[in-house]
Amino acid sequence: xxxxxxxxxxxxxxxxxxxxxxxxxxxxxxxxxxxxxxxxxxxxxxxxxxxxxxxxxxxxxxxxxxxxxxxxxxxxxxxxxxxxxxxxxxxxxxxxxxxxxxxxxxxxxxxxxxxxxxxxxxxxxxxxxxxxxxxxxxxxxxxxxxxxxxxxxxxxxxxxxxxxxxxxxxxxxxxxxxxxxxxxxxxxxxxxxxxxxxxxxxxxxxxxxxxxxxxxxxxxxxxxxxxxxxxxxxxxxxxxxxxxxxxxxxxxxxxxxxxxxxxxxxxxxxxxxxxxxxxxxxxxxxxxxxxxxxxxxxxxxxxxxxxxxxxxxxxxxxxxxxxxxxxxxxxxxxxxxxxxxxxxxxxxxxxxx
Amino acid sequence: xxxxxxxxxxxxxxxxxxxxxxxxxxxxxxxxxxxxxxxxxxxxxxxxxxxxxxxxxxxxxxxxxxxxxxxxxxxxxxxxxxxxxxxxxxxxxxxxxxxxxxxxxxxxxxxxxxxxxxxxxxxxxxxxxxxxxxxxxxxxxxxxxxxxxxxxxxxxxxxxxxxxxxxxxxxxxxxxxxxxxxxxxxxxxxxxxxxxxxxxxxxxxxxxxxxxxxxxxxxxxxxxxxxxxxxxxxxxxxxxxxxxxxxxxxxxxxxxxxxxxxxxxxxxxxxxxxxxxxxxxxxxxxxxxxxxxxxxxxxxxxxxxxxxxxxxxxxxxxxxxxxxxxxxxxxxxxxxxxxxxxxxxxxxxxxxx
Numbered sequence: 001x002x003x004x005x006x007x008x009x010x011x012x013x014x015x016x017x018x019x020x021x022x023x024x025x026x027x028x029x030x031x032x033x034x035x036x037x038x039x040x041x042x043x044x045x046x047x048x049x050x051x052x053x054x055x056x057x058x059x060x061x062x063x064x065x066x067x068x069x070x071x072x073x074x075x076x077x078x079x080x081x082x083x084x085x086x087x088x089x090x091x092x093x094x095x096x097x098x099x100x101x102x103x104x105x106x107x108x109x110x111x112x113x114x115x116x117x118x119x120x121x122x123x124x125x126x127x128x129x130x131x132x133x134x135x136x137x138x139x140x141x142x143x144x145x146x147x148x149x150x151x152x153x154x155x156x157x158x159x160x161x162x163x164x165x166x167x168x169x170x171x172x173x174x175x176x177x178x179x180x181x182x183x184x185x186x187x188x189x190x191x192x193x194x195x196x197x198x199x200x201x202x203x204x205x206x207x208x209x210x211x212x213x214x215x216x217x218x219x220x221x222x223x224x225x226x227x228x229x230x231x232x233x234x235x236x237x238x239x240x241x242x243x244x245x246x247x248x249x250x251x252x253x254x255x256x257x258x259x260x261x262x263x264x265x266x267x268x269x270x271x272x273x274x275x276x277x278x279x280x281x282x283x284x285x286x287x288x289x290x291x292x293x294x295x296x297x298x299x300x301x302x303x304x305x306x307x308x309x310x311x312x313x314x315x316x317x318x319x320x321x322x323x324x325x326x327x328x329x330x331x332x333x334x335x336x337x338x339x340x341x342x343x344x345x346x347x348x349x350x351x352x353x
Numbered sequence: 354x355x356x357x358x359x360x361x362x363x364x365x366x367x368x369x370x371x372x373x374x375x376x377x378x379x380x381x382x383x384x385x386x387x388x389x390x391x392x393x394x395x396x397x398x399x400x401x402x403x404x405x406x407x408x409x410x411x412x413x414x415x416x417x418x419x420x421x422x423x424x425x426x427x428x429x430x431x432x433x434x435x436x437x438x439x440x441x442x443x444x445x446x447x448x449x450x451x452x453x454x455x456x457x458x459x460x461x462x463x464x465x466x467x468x469x470x471x472x473x474x475x476x477x478x479x480x481x482x483x484x485x486x487x488x489x490x491x492x493x494x495x496x497x498x499x500x501x502x503x504x505x506x507x508x509x510x511x512x513x514x515x516x517x518x519x520x521x522x523x524x525x526x527x528x529x530x531x532x533x534x535x536x537x538x539x540x541x542x543x544x545x546x547x548x549x550x551x552x553x554x555x556x557x558x559x560x561x562x563x564x565x566x567x568x569x570x571x572x573x574x575x576x577x578x579x580x581x582x583x584x585x586x587x588x589x590x591x592x593x594x595x596x597x598x599x600x601x602x603x604x605x606x607x608x609x610x611x612x613x614x615x616x617x618x619x620x621x622x623x624x625x626x627x628x629x630x631x632x633x634x635x636x637x638x639x640x641x642x643x644x645x646x647x648x649x650x651x652x653x654x655x656x657x658x659x660x661x662x663x664x665x666x667x668x669x670x671x672x673x674x675x676x677x678x679x680x681x682x683x684x685x686x687x688x689x690x691x692x693x694x695x696x697x698x699x700x701x702x703x704x705x706x
Contacts, residue, residue: 052575145583149576158584158698182584182698222405223502226621230498231511231535234614241608255594256702260613261587268579345511345535349609 001025002175005074007089009035009042009061011051012106013080015148019181021058028070029061032081032088039063053152071096076104076172079125082297083109086121090128097129099136104161104172106142109299110197110306116313118247118306120193138168143192144257145265151181158182160257162192184257191249192258198243199263200300201307201331202236204276206267208341211280228343229267235327235348236263242325243307272300284338301335308332323347354378355528358427360442362388362395362414364404365459366433368501372534374411381423382414385434385441392416406505424449429457429525432478435650436462439474443481450482452489457514457525459495462652463550463659469666471600471659473546491521496545497610498618504534511535513610515545537610544602545611551596552616553653554660554684555589557629559620561694564633582620588680588701589616595678596660625653637691654688661685676700 001024006013009029017027031039041047042061046054055061062070071077077097081089086107097103103125111124122139129137140163151157161176161183163169169185177183186192209225209232218224240263241254253259267273275298278288289301308328314320315329326347333339354377359366362382370380384392394400395414399407408414415423424430430450434442439460450456456478464477472480475492482490493516504510514529514536516522522538530536539545562578562585571577593616594607606612620626628651631641642654661681667673668682679700686692 145580145587147576147579150578150580153574153576155576155578155580156584156696156698157580158587158701160702184702221506223500223506223508225503225508226500226618227498227503227508227510230614230618230621231509231610233617234498234511234608234610234612237608237613252704255587255590255608257584257587259587260590261583264586264617265579265583268583343509345509348511349513349537351605 002075003073004028004076004078004175005071006030006078006080007067007071007092008032008080008085009038009048010080010082011048011148012146013078014048014051014055015152016078016106016142016176017055017059018152018154019176019178021056022178023175025058025175027059028074029059030067030070031061031063032085033064036063051149051152053149067092068096072098074101076102076175079103079105079107081107083107083121083299083302084297086111086124090125093125094128094130094133097133097137099133102138102140102168102172104140104142108196108200109303110194112306112310112313114313116310116317116319118310120190120197120247122189122193138165139163139189140169140172141189141193143196143262145261147265154180156180156182158184158257158261160184160186160192162186162189162258164189186253188250188253190247191244191253194244194247194249195240195253195258196262197303198240198307199259199266200272200303201328202232202240202263203266203270203272204298204300204304205232205236205327205331207273207276208232208280208343210273211277212341214277215281231345231348232327232343233263233267238349238351239325239328271296271298275301279334279341282341285335286338304328304331304335308336323350355428356426357381357429357431357528358424359383359431359433360420360424360445361385361433361438362391362401363433363435364401364501365499366431367401367404367408368505369431369433369459369495369529370408370412371505371507372529372531374409375531376528378411378528380412381427382412383420383423384414384416385438386417389416404502404505406502420445421449425451427454429455429528432456432458432460434460436460436474436652436655437650439464439477440481443478446478447481447483447486450486450490452486455491455493455521455525457493457495461549461553462656463547465659465663465666467666469663469670469672471663473543473550473600475542475546491518492516492542493522493525494542494546496549496615498614500618507533509533509535511537511610511614513537513539513545515539515542515611517542539606541603541606543600544597544606547597547600547602548593548606548612549615550656551593551660552612552619553625553656554681555585555593555616556619556623556625557653557657558585558589558680558684560626560629561585561633561696563626564630565694567630568634584698584701585680585696586616586620591702591704592678592681624649624651628654632687632694635694638688639691657681657684657688661689676703
């Protein structure tokens with residue numbers, strides 16, 4: 001049994017309180033400055049208004065002002081903000097966490113330096129910590145195909161807890177593992193985090209076919225466009241695996257839960273797919289963002305901007321070839337330069353032999 | 354321009370006549386003994402009654418009695434029957450094909466010897482040929498995520514033409530390549546054929562979640578079971594890649610169009626998925642087959658019986674470990690032994706490190 005403090009009370013952070021609390025752990029959800037109403041609601045009635053579910057006994061909710069105290073008494077601290085909040089979360093956690101605590105990161109994404117060097121988010125969080133403290137924190141993350149609400153309603157879900165230290169990830173896995181929340185562990189930390197960040201890019205592309213059909217008035221035709229989506233998925237998988245390898249991860253991480261599995265679930269729907277569908281309809285991405293999906297968190301688009309931009313820098317520096325990652329780089333031109341949806345098929349699958 | 358004779362006039366064989374004829378090739382569809390009505394219909398009105406589309410100019414239809422003559426004058430012969438007809442097709446083609454002709458196989462599946470040794474279907478077809486003639490035939494196949502009707506209505510489709518000889522597959526690819534039918538070529542013949550056969554097994558498993566939801570009365574709930582499907586997909590990809598390697602193919606073939614792409618498209622729907630959904634509802638497979646899907650061609654179930662059975666033999670002989678291919682072997686117990694749908698999650702993802 002452990003005391004788990006969660007910074008962020010979004011749907012994924014809250015969903016994970018279900019298996020955690022059912023194993024007898026105490027879970028303390030801490031709202032960010034964006035979560036005031038969520039915390040109010042949970043404090044009053046137990047209901048998480050976005051998730052649409054009542055949290056378990058053993059789950060408590062706190063406003064941000066109580067964060068320091070709640071984090072101080074925790075055995076495990078989870079970072080449950082979205083990728084846009086990672087710098088903010090880094091500062092908070094760096095000032096509140098204590099030596100010996102274990103951090104478990106749910107946030108997915110990457111950051112890049114000016115020269116195109118990419119970093120996984122746990123390392124970004126770490127950069128805000130005093131080096132001496134950082135050494136005394138255990139760094140870990142959860143990866144794998146998890147639609148939050150499905151975890152919360154006890155549907156079978158298979159994930160990987162990854163980190164630097166096998167003993168620590170095994171300890172954390174034991175806190176969360178139930179008969180529906182199936183947990184594996186891995187020390188391929190960078191590989192799993194890269195896969196998890198990357199899959200969101202290709203989920204955006206997974207929406208294109210739906211938009212193309214809508215534009216053509218063929219949404220309800222007998223024959224839709226699964227072939228298109230499958231080809232994009234296959235090229236996405238090639239690039240995801242290659243990115244994992246480039247980041248120093250194990251290529252086979254791209255085959256499993258943290259790669260192809262996660263990309264599959266993300267392609268099944270959600271905000272990134274919806275944004276991609278608007279582009280498929282022929283709407284320039286800037287208009288999608290300004291008009292149709294204003295203020296909607298698009299993790300996939302964020303990942304395309306960071307990773308696609310970094311690959312441009314890396315190509316300029318000769319670190320990758322001009323023909324490498326053609327799908328990611330095409331997606332970058334769509335979200336950053338309003339490029340029309342003219343899929344560069346002929347540049348795909350260049351490694352066949 | 355070439356003259357292409359197609360043995361079998363099912364939906365995939367006929368769909369491929371669209372890009373082929375649009376490139377100026379003459380396409381002659383030859384019905385099997387099961388296709389009499391289809392051929393009648395095409396001869397009378399041009400309409401393929403199952404596909405629901407009218408064939409192009411340049412596409413002709415012939416009853417089986419004319420097969421010998423039609424095949425004799427062809428440059429390229431396609432084997433377009435389903436996997437249940439491969440032995441029949443082998444005998445036909447062995448007696449009709451001539452030295453110098455190129456064979457292009459669309460049929461997907463495998464066959465196994467008594468001892469569990471697996472064979473790709475082009476090799477099964479070949480076994481019916483006089484060895485001298487077999488040497489003078491060019492052996493090739495088409496692989497990749499292709500829902501037939503989508504090809505026929507000109508939706509973007511990406512496939513791989515594979516075979517032993519690079520020049521031959523390039524020649525064949527040029528006959529079919531259009532602005533919507535995107536063709537790559539590969540000489541990893543066994544790898545691509547194994548992936549194409551294997552993906553159908555996992556498509557059967559892709560139906561389980563839908564059936565489980567139906568059984569629980571949760572089909573229209575806010576939260577469905579994509580996490581379940583994604584985990585099955587990820588384990589499927591691991592096993593597909595491993596099977597490709599075991600058969601002597603290139604492991605990376607499992608990442609691309611012929612592996613994960615094809616598995617993706619097949620998981621989106623169709624007969625195998627439907628059969629899996631019945632099992633998800635709790636109906637023993639024998640009952641699904643006898644009552645709900647009587648006389649329906651289930652390529653996935655056929656593949657599970659052949660490959661799952663072969664893996665049992667290989668495990669008995671110590672060629673693979675008792676814990677290898679846990680999903681395939683579980684599926685085998687479902688279709689051969691009416692095993693209940695108790696997914697062996699704990700046996701999955703054993704290679705994480």
